Amino acid sequence: MKKRIVKIVICVVLLAATLFLLQKLLVPKYATTNEEGILSSEYYANAGNNDVLFIGDCEVYTNFSPVKLWRDYGITSYIRGTPQQLTWQSYYLLEDTLRYETPKVVVFNVLAMKYAEPQNEAYNRLTLDGMKWSRTKLDAVKASMTDEETVASYIFPLLRFHSRWNELSSEDINYLFRTEKLSHNGYLMRVDAKPAGQVPDPVPLPDYTIGHKCWEYLDKIRETCEQKGIKLVLIKAPSLYPAWYDQWDKQVVEYAAKYGLEYINFYTLADETGIDYNTDTYDAGLHLNLSGAEKLSAWFGKYLKEKCGVEDRRSDAALAAEWAEREEFYEFMKEAQYKQLREEGAVTRYK
């Protein structure tokens, strides 16, 4: 009997190990394609000691530079932003962050409030797969799933990505057990510039009412911040498009006024921030490039310091040493991208 049990255990362990390896092999590595997928998981290596937390979609991870905030103001910050990060995903990423640290200020970018329902499985994956398993992740998955998705496929990503056997590449082998750092505390750098040309006219909508689910989760973000003594700041990044309608803006302004929150629409502050849409965007107005992000961070750092009382922590030697490493990586990536620009005429990879 004992021998039989040992045999069964060995069989089960071998099968589990094989499945684990297969899963590791088949899940996307986000190393050289769809790199934004790595952002969500990078946080855990940098958790703790951040006074400011940015949550939101691409408009936060391309538009603010934590390294600039540190350099100019000694502000420690992290961006938990992922592509098309929905309002409820931002809430759960905040909740997840609070398991590791309690920032003084949370900055939420409101663009995602245009989406009142789960949108796209691929984007969900980019946001959720990188989260460490916890009750929070389970809730985030449940809130985000489209009709075609299942919780099981998040628990066992092999069930989702099994068909990638057809597209395995050397990347999947090279990054089987390792990842490479990509972001700068959540900031995804691009140094190239593409001037904004003709911006598409906003398409009139039949209904401009922001969805109930967005308000519900914004309430949760606000209440969580209140409970933890965190100052919540609402922002709208300075993108030229996709359209952020005045009707939406008005609703956010009213919400902020109702609860005594700060709301900054950076699009209206272009003169103050110094954003030049001919030089400060890498995709003709959607996202800021390094130059734009640094300008915006310079302005916002001042705001954080003066209006939110975020302290300068550059005198903390241990912290300074950590950030020195980050600055070094920042400079390395900046140089690598400028080199690409010089030699290849375009930025085709981050490093």
Add this chain to the structure above:
Amino acid sequence: MSFVSLGFLLFLLILFVLYYALPRRFQWVLLLAGSLVFYAFASPKYLIYIAVTALSTWFAGKLIHDAYAARDAYIKDTPDITKEDKKACKEQAKKKGRRILVCCLILNLGILAVCKYTDFAIGTINSLFGTDIAFLRFALPMGISFYTFQSMGYIIDVSRGKYQAELNPAKFALFVTFFPQLVQGPISRFDQLSQTLYSEHEFEAQKITQGAWRAMWGFFKKMVVADRLVPVVTGIACNPDKYAGGYVLALVFFYTIQLYADFTGGIDITIGVAKMFGVDLAENFDRPFFSKNITEFWRRWHITMGTWFKDYIFYPVSVSKWMLKVSKWSRAKLGPQLGKRVPVYLSTILVWLATGIWHGASWNFVVWGLLNCLVIIISQELEPLYAKFHEKCAFSNTKGWDVFQMFRTFWLMAFLRVLDVYRNVPLTFRMVPTIFSSKGWSEMFSGGMLKFGLEERDYIIVAVAIVIFLIVGILQGKKPVAEQLAEKPLVPRYLIVWVLIIVILVFGAYGIGFDATQFIYNQF
């Protein structure tokens, strides 16, 4: 709840643990509860249909049982009963039994007919008389054709006195609703299934393991092969204007493979799962594509349906008074040789008409059934010619000839089945001849087959799977593969199972990017 879902696996796990944890005497009760839960997942409202069938059939069985018991008691308690009285008493009980049987058949076949065939009848009336009667679009309860036939087989057998009626309504409900066979059969017989279904089962590791292997083999067929071929089959069949010629031949071939993998895979899951609960279900297939002719094919394919039609339609019709009259007439008019075959052929036509209609409420199934019948009758009529051919040709006794016959039967069945896919008789007869035109052939082999979402590697997987089916089929000829596997040493045995699990998980056509498809026979 689809067999091919995590929900089903979870359901199975819970039921399995409870089944062997509970006192043995409650096992059948748990199976009944599980079966009802399983059915309720399809849609709770469907429970009414199956409940009506189960309860009405049980009640009819009980009434017949009471009538026969009263008859037996009367005969037993009347020692001086005359032969005439005894005969009259038996006749009276028989008549009563027959009345109950007819009522039960009308009710249950009526439900089946209304649910399944109302719109077919309306459509036919509309096209014949140019009317515009609106379709009623009744929901088709899951497995209605299967459980109705199973129940009707039971009540016919009870009325024939083949076995005693089941007096416990809950036990009878389990016979009707036993969850593994609800999806697509097999159509079980009460005398065979009841013993294994209601008895107490010990935890037999070997039987359970073999059941699990069988189910896994079914998942392989369904998920790796059948579901992988869905895009190419639907892609070609749904766009007849675009895909003709060579594509039609590809459709004929791939649909046959899909149907085989889907149906036999589903039955493997059914039999395997039942076995894990200690229940032995009847085999529904016996390597059908190793058949050398169409008659043999139908003895090996969907066996439980074939035997059902044989026992409950073919034989009763063949020996009916009306058919005996026909026989007499045909012998007199057509001579003894041809005359004796006429009633057999008439019964055969009736059976195949019923088989076609059973498969689906549309003319393509009726035509498909009748074409099968036609091929069988022609084969039988040409039998003397075949015999002469075999006498004269030495090669007709070689292995090569056997292989040729199997190949011929495969393609014959494949071409008949194409009526299933187009679901339109004129369209099918228009498309099949295009195979002999030049249409589509060159396009097919220059990337045309990759337009349906399948890549070259997918076709390679299907090709490898077909080779595996062949090897397993050859091995199966000796004895069940699960038994052969159980005899292997531990390492190769588990290596095979391990590879099977990995192959299903990795190469299975499931999840996002694949259309989850119900079993084909679940629609019938």
